[in-house]
Amino acid sequence: MPFRSKVSLIFLMGFALDLLNLFVLNSAYPALQRQLGASVTQLGWVGNAYMLGLTLIIPLGNGLAQRIGERATLLLSLALFGLGCALAGSARSIEALIGWRLLQGLGGGLLIPVGQALAYRACPASERAGLTSRVMMVALLVPALSPALGGLMADQGDWRWVFFALLAPTLACAALVLAWLPGGRPQPSARPALDLRLLRQPLLHTAMLIYLCVPGVFMGINLVAALYLQGTLGLSATATGGLMLPWAAGALAAIALSRWRFNALGPRPLLLAGMGIQSLAVLALASPWLVAHPGWLVLLYALLGLGSSLCSSTAQTAAFVAIPEAAMGAASALWSLNRQLSFFFGVALLGAVLDWRLPEPTAYAQALALGAALTLLPLPWVLRLPGAGALFVQPVE
Template identity: 30%
Template sequence: MALKYKVAIVTVFALFVDLLDLTTVNLASPTLRREFGASIGLAQLAVTAYVVTVAIVMPASGWAADRFGAKRTFLFSLAVFTLGSALCGAAWSMHALIAARAMQGIGGGLLVPVGMAILFRAFPEQERATASAIFSVPAAVAPALGPFLGGILIDAASWRWIFLINVPIGILGFGLGVLWLKENRIERGGPFDARGFVLGALGFMALTIALSSAPDGPLMRPGILIPLLGGILILAAFVRIELKTDAPMVDLRLFEGRDFAVGNATMFLASVGFGGLLFALPLLLQGPHGFSAARAGTIMATHAVGIIVTTVAGPKLIERVGRRIVLAIGLLGSGVSTLAFALTDQATSQLLLGLILLVAGGSFGLTVVPLQTAPFRGMDQAQIARGTSMLSVIRQLGVVIGTAAVAVPLGQMAGAAGFATAFILAGLLILIAVPIAALLPSGNRDQAEPRHTH
């Protein structure tokens, strides 16, 4: 077997297990709340601890690969992710699970971008389209398989198995990586922006603590206000330092470009709604609707099917009607279908729930290609590399904010009112992105195409 295909096998293993994990944890939230007697705030922190850690670590992935070598960094991240998965499966309390999820995030934040870099480097330039297609396999299959598989594991065995299933896959991937991956030439690279990394990490962690506390009591209390204000001040210092640093961890100067700023704002709002929907939905299906985890997972899988279909069809549609129209249709459909869940009740059929989710997923899929290309119009290759990392961080932070935002009404309001408010909030945030997206260029071609990073 050619070396490039061996590299593809190893990286696909790793990417698949990471993406599979992302799609199963939301489904386990109701079970985790029952088993540990946890609040809504702690349940959403079990989700966001991973995503926040990924967002913090991801910008350092390029520096780590240059400094220590891509193979070493990849194997380290896979080992950390696998160990974190084992600790999640063995968690004895909700706080232990949250800590283990953060450990998973350290591995996941390095695993995907470094794994993609290794995959693309293994193929000659004329075969990069093949490498991109290989990456699309786990990116497409895992979100569709995750809810279905997760629901079966939760019902037939235990919630612990949605994490423990990662362990043998991770060990196998690690062993194959040791045997098959070749180390790239290690470069000194630029200096590590330690101040930016520490300030960014502290700021985002403080905000996460504040947001995770909001659903579980009065909003105007010291446990929320102190970390909230502290996080804002720390992030203000982070922005100031990053703008003055020659080699920043996060290049905020990219936001001086209108397309990049508008594209990231649109991505953020779309991700807020997306994250809110995927957190509230399992609670709705397994709570008021009374579905099992397996049945809820099967219904939720239709969302991923919709995303897959329209993501594939997206480029052709853009060629026909232009990027801006496709993006607007996607945002409108995603927002309206999310709002539709506020009108559902226990009498709503499974078929109708699945159809709404199919529309929601299909609509969101229409936004994928425009939001991964429009922000980078006119950028050179160096700027695109930094910009794709930034876009991935913005996407992760949007999911965190969306999860936390819908958790507030779910925790503060009882029954149907809490769910209705959560879905209305998520849907309106997506719809706010529509007029912002109208500021993006309407053409169907870009000077450069960035690669998807997470």
């Protein structure tokens, strides 16, 4: 197996572990709540503590990799993550569980930026669209399948096995790091852990803005839409959740399209298409017309998946196309930190707007219209992006 394939597999395994830890517990929350006597707020912190750990550690990952090496950093990350899994599964109180989830985040937060830097550095620029498509497939499939797995463990055994089950893939990933990554001395580097000079690169800073305003804003749109569909249109929770199936179908199409056409077209037309599709679908979702035609929801959610994932897939590739090898670690740290903030941004902003406008009858439409407008916010930056001919000659010094 070529070295770049080995490095890519390690990164994808680490990414899958992170996503599993985020989503596998969702269906086990009721069992956890009953056994530990947790409040709804405390249950929220079971997830938030992990996200907090991820966000806090990301800026330190690149600097640590410079000092002790990427191989040692990944092993340390996996050790902390595995320890957090074991302790979380053994927690006897909700307070202890929240604390061990923070430890999991501090460990898992190093897996993505360091592994991502290794994988994209090992890939030639012209092949990074293929790597991104594999990343996006993991990002699609793991959240779709893991809640059912967690629910099965909670129903058939104990919610604690949700954490204990993560130990085996964690050990497997550590074994691959030991077997495949060189153990040489770290290369000295004068770059800071978060090199803000990289934000001068048009592809990187535009890709980060895209991630904030399209997939990030979609997280808020999804929250508002779920409340609207159940509270106003009378859909059940099962029917609302089922709309993520056409969303996933649209996302799969977007991943394939981005991989197929990125090198030929460049990021600009793909991003413009994704932004336009998501914005129009959200406006249709906010329209009073939908109340009389709820059958169109399946198509609208497929378009939302297509638009959001077309932007996230294209942005992920574009962000690293023009980054030289020496700066890949710092760029990966910036990208990972922006991704975490994007997940908070859309939910916090649109949720606050909805809370402010309720109980006005147009509150849902106003929040969704704001989401559609924010989706188009990066338009001036996208229009200035280089064409496909200049795509692979944009180094940052």
